[in-house]
Amino acid sequence: MSWYRTEGSPQKYDEHFDQWLPRTQRQAEHPWPYKIIMAKKTKGYVLDAGCGFGCLARFIKNxxxxxxxxxxLKKRWVGGSRPRARSNVEQxxxxxxxxxxxxxxxxxxxxxxxKRFIAEVYRVLKKGGFFTFASPWNDPSETHKWKEISNAVIDDWLKPFFPKYTFAVPPERKERFMIYAYK
Ligand SMILES: C[S@@+](CC[C@H](N)C(=O)[O-])C[C@H]1O[C@@H](n2cnc3c(N)ncnc32)[C@H](O)[C@@H]1O
Known part of the structure; x- marks a missing residue:
């Protein structure tokens, strides 16, 4: 599969998580408050897409x-017995x-x-379902394909499926943004 060979391949993330840097360990124990707020806003049966090592699992009941x-998902998993699976979120x-x-x-x-991911989100979300995501505005990290995300980019990604959405900036992490939308 083509996605398997790209810069952001699963192997890259495996290497990244294998190192288990102190800041990764801190996220496992104390996720940033805005992430917890997002997790707590979810309702019903939730998909945590790109869950990493499961630092939000304890805030999501179902x-x-x-x-x-x-x-x-295995060696570094901190989400207890929560159901988990390995997959590309774009499919x-x-x-x-x-x-x-x-x-x-x-x-x-x-x-x-x-955009492909958002189309997939729309497809698997129930009518009236809730979609939330967060990203950094500018972050040139190696594994980031999108090193700059503007309001125009967010519009371009979301509007075909979620024409109305709410936008917020976490008070404690102003270099990031959060989006809330309903199907
Ligand atoms: C910065 S981490 C965020 C993890 C977690 N959501 C959190 O906030 O702690 C990004 C995660 O996305 C995953 N990821 C990136 N591209 C993916 C894809 N196409 N399909 C599935 N997971 C992906 C990586 O393996 C990694 O765990």
Whole structure:
């Protein structure tokens, strides 16, 4: 598969999580407050798309956790017995209209094609379902395909499927933004 060979390949994330840097460990124990707020806003059956090592699992009662890094999902998993699966979020392995809420925290900037992911989110979200995502505005990290995200980019990604959305900046992390939208 083409996505498997790109800069943001699962191997890159496996290597990244394998190092288990002190800041990664801190995120596992104390996720940034805005991430917790986002997780707590979800309702019903939740998909945490690009869940990493599951630092938000304890804030989501009824969820499925998806990532393409097997190191995150196995060796470094901190989400207890929560159901999880390995998959590319750009091709969600679910039938239509399954989830009440979908969460993608700091995932969009890693994707080859965020619009494709959003189309998939729309497809697997129930009518009236809730979609929330967060990303940094500018971050040139190696694994980021999208090193700069403007308001125009957000509009371009979202508007075909979610014409209305709410936008916020976490008070404690102004270099990031959060989006809330309903199907
Ligand atoms: C910055 S981490 C965020 C993890 C978690 N959401 C959090 O906030 O702690 C980005 C995650 O997205 C995953 N990821 C990136 N591209 C992906 C893709 N196409 N399919 C599935 N997971 C992906 C990576 O493996 C990594 O775990």
């Amino acid at each position: 969820g499925l956790f998806l990532d393409f890094s097997s190191v995150a 969600l392995p679910f039938r239509n209209e399954v989830f009440d809420s979908i969460l993608a925290v700091e995932v969009m900037e890693h994707l080859d094609d965020p």
